[in-house]
Amino acid sequence: MEATLATLGLEPVENGSLVPERMTFADDGRIPNTRLATLLFRSRGLDTQLDREAVAHCFERVFTTNGWRSSWRGGVFPYHHYHSIAHEAFGVLSGWGRLRLGGEQGEDVDVRAGDVLVLPAGTGHCHIQASDDFLLLAGYPEDQRELDLIRDDPTEHDAAVARIERVSRPARDPLGGELARWWP
Template sequence: METTLATLGLAAAESGPLAPERMTFADDGSIPNTLLATLLFRSRGLDSRLDREAVAHGFERVFATSGWRPSWRGGVYPYHHYHSIAHEAFGVLSGWGRLRLGGEQGEDVDIRAGDALVLPAGTGHCHLQASDDFLLLAAYPEDQRELDLIRADPAEHDAAVSRITKVSRPERDPLGGEMRHWWP
């Protein structure tokens, strides 16, 4: 796995994955967000010999080995939404994208090929802009086989908060690090 992380630009100088940038977002009454940090692992640069399919296979291998089930490839919906019964991870396969995380008043974040992003259950996300070749691989913890999709809606808020509190925390982040380091 270390070799794969290195080719994706996600290996630390010592051993293991890079430490992520951590962001938290307040509950805005429509999107609950969470006290768990959104994690952004920034790639130091993909191995230039990798094409998009090789990047996809690399992320699939690392995610699966870490207990995160690769699920689909695509983009992010262009409206604010979140998931209340699963955490979600993205590996950026190609291009770049700008997402708003945390809801209408959240933070704009740029992600690029090789980056990995972990959205705890309840974290709002929305596509703002992307290159023509922007493509993500999404993954979910092995025990979180179902996925809901909830738009920013105060009427859904309280029931969603109740579900979010019951979502299990994976032992490992999608790159193989111990999740307890990021989500104490």
């Protein structure tokens, strides 16, 4: 698995572990967000021998090995939304994209091919801008087979918060690290 991570530019940097950037976002009354950190694992650059299908295959293998099932390929909706019954991971297959995380008052984050983004249930996300070839692979923990999609609607907020509290935490992040290290 280490060889696959290396081809994706995701090499361990601290005590043999990949270390993500960590971001948290406040509840704004429309998007609940969560106290759990959004995780961004930055790639140092993909192996130049890989085409987009090979990158997808690598991410699918790594995600599946670590208990995150691959679900779809595509982009992010251009409106603020979140999921209240599942955590979500994105592996960037190609191009670059700018996403706003955390709702309207959140933070813009740029991701590029090889990066992995882990959004805890309740975290708002929205497409802002992207290259023409921007493509993601989405994955979800094995025990989270259903996915809801909730827009930034205050009438949905309280019920969503209750559902978010019940979402299980997988043992590992999609790249194989102990998730409890980032989500205590």
